[in-house]
Amino acid sequence: MKKATRQQTKAHNTRLILKTVYDQGQISRADVSRLTGLTRTTVSDIVSELIKDGLVDEVGHGPSAGGKPPILLSVVEDSRHLIGIDLASGEFRGAVTNLRGKIKHRVCVPIDDQDGETALNRVYELIEQLIEKRADSVLGVGIGTPGLVNAQQRVVLNAVNLDWRNLPLGKLLEERFHLPIYIANDCQVAALAECTFGGCKKVSNLVLINIGHGVGAGIVLNRKVYFGDGFGAGEIGHIVVVEDGEPCRCGHRGCLETVICSRSLVRRVRQMAQDDPTCFIHHLIDTPDKIEFDTVLQAFQAGDQAVCDLVCQAGIYLGDAIASLVGALNIHCVVIAGEISRFGEKLVQVIRQQVDRKALTPLVSQTQIKTTTLGSDIVLLGAASLLLSRTLGIV
Numbered sequence: 027m028k029k030a031t032r033q034q035t036k037a038h039n040t041r042l043i044l045k046t047v048y049d050q051g052q053i054s055r056a057d058v059s060r061l062t063g064l065t066r067t068t069v070s071d072i073v074s075e076l077i078k079d080g081l082v083d084e085v086g087h088g089p090s091a092g093g094k095p096p097i098l099l100s101v102v103e104d105s106r107h108l109i110g111i112d113l114a115s116g117e118f119r120g121a122v123t124n125l126r127g128k129i130k131h132r133v134c135v136p137i138d139d140q141d142g143e144t145a146l147n148r149v150y151e152l153i154e155q156l157i158e159k160r161a162d163s164v165l166g167v168g169i170g171t172p173g174l175v176n177a178q179q180r181v182v183l184n185a186v187n188l189d190w191r192n193l194p195l196g197k198l199l200e201e202r203f204h205l206p207i208y209i210a211n212d213c214q215v216a217a218l219a220e221c222t223f224g225g226c227k228k229v230s231n232l233v234l235i236n237i238g239h240g241v242g243a244g245i246v247l248n249r250k251v252y253f254g255d256g257f258g259a260g261e262i263g264h265i266v267v268v269e270d271g272e273p274c275r276c277g278h279r280g281c282l283e284t285v286i287c288s289r290s291l292v293r294r295v296r297q298m299a300q301d302d303p304t305c306f307i308h309h310l311i312d313t314p315d316k317i318e319f320d321t322v323l324q325a326f327q328a329g330d331q332a333v334c335d336l337v338c339q340a341g342i343y344l345g346d347a348i349a350s351l352v353g354a355l356n357i358h359c360v361v362i363a364g365e366i367s368r369f370g371e372k373l374v375q376v377i378r379q380q381v382d383r384k385a386l387t388p389l390v391s392q393t394q395i396k397t398t399t400l401g402s403d404i405v406l407l408g409a410a411s412l413l414l415s416r417t418l419g420i421v
Contacts, residue, residue: 036072039064041419043072047082047099048125048420054088054096073099080105081418101125106418107160110410111152113171113188114212116239120152121403122159123410125420127223129403131159142189146198153203166206167199168413170215170405172240176257177210183257186275187239208409208416212236213260214251215408216398217244220361222411222421224400231357235262235348236404237364241283243351244408249421251412262347263287282347286340288319288365294336295322306330319365326369337369338376345380352385352393360395363404367397 030038042062047053050061059069076082083102087095103126112119122131133155135148153167173185180196182188199207210218217234220226234244241263245252252259263283264276271280272290284290299307299314307325311317325333348360362374374395382390398404415421 039068040072040076043069044076044081044101044418045420047076048101052085052088052098052100054098056096058099103128105163106165107163108165108410108413109153109156109167110406110408110413111149111167111169112212112405112409113149113169113185114238114240114405115402118148118152119406120156121406121410122156122164123407125414125418127219127407127410129406131156140189142191142193145188145190146193146195149195149199150202153199157203157205164205165417166208166413167203168215168409168411168416169195169199169207169209170212170409170412171195171209172212172242174256174258174261175209175211175214177208177214177251177253180207180209182209206413206417208412210251210253210409210412211242211244211257211260212405212408213242213244214253215244215412216363216404217246217361217408218251218411218415218421219400219404219408220363220398221246221249222414223407224361224398224404225396226359226361229359231355232359232361233260233348233351233355233357234361234363234398235344237286237344237362237366238288241287245355245357262351265347267343267346282343285343286366291322291336291340291366292317292319295325295333298332298336302332305332307333323368334372337373340366341369341373341376342380345377346384348377348395349381349384349390352381352389356389358392358394360393361398362395363398363400365402370397 046058046061055069059066082099084097085100086098088098103124108123110121118135118137120133121129123129135152172187174183176183182190182193182195184191196207196209213236216236220234226232230248232246236242243260243262245260264281266278266280267282268280272284273279274281274284296314296317310324311321326337378395411421
């Protein structure tokens, strides 16, 4: 094994110190030394450089332990900015955030139905608009995209909805914008967002299931995204759950995605409204073809029994998938994200009950299932946290 060079050791120590200050919020140099195991001299020298770079600042004094009160350090959250891109929604969405994930600017670009080249040009347009907002302090661009992604080579292997196959997206964007570019599947970055900016900051392992136009899971192990040997870890949306069910865009029939994604729920409620002109949902909308996800949510919250039954059935299918994940991974934290999470605790209860029925009781009793607090921004924030991890080593 090669011995690390002085430069490599310093870079490692700088990342470790910056991450410690970031995680603690406010902390003294002495406590940084204690938590990292680095000497006080090393900590002092690197902190001085971080202050000079504007990344860290002295923010006051901590309580005295009998002597001089310690000076507290904190990361300057607006010292650098991150561009996060979400390509997995009904439109391309981007945001400029600070180091704490606070969104400073947003840009949305419509996509409609288009070929791969047009979709790529829309990405260029989106990033150009975002760079204009904070060109002087942008660290780079993080992207969450649907489909299979080789995160190491930054290649989109297959994104059906975007008509991309073996697209070297990272290389193309880096050549155009001369900024660091990092790319991963949208569900994988969403899981990272939950660990960085969401309700799981102190959790080492989690599974996040993101359900919107598609269905997928992001798996975090020891605070790092698990991509899988072929970069397809978490592709649960295309596991067949209904034999001879509805056709799926992947070529199979009865995939999980066909029964629980938002498009499937809307399609089923539209059909229900067409078949039954007396059903409750007609009180909310003039014609069935105007039913959208918000209409379904409204009907669910109003207690429409037919819609509630449909959503609960989706929860049962999702519970089956989660039970398999709990059995395979024994992870104690499962987070539901995407549009379906808006159904809230009633849906979570159905999922919990099904997991109880399908997985080993000692494993289930240790498992927490909850919805995300990050809402529709979770992929944007996940893409930003991917960038934060790769450039500053903070996550």
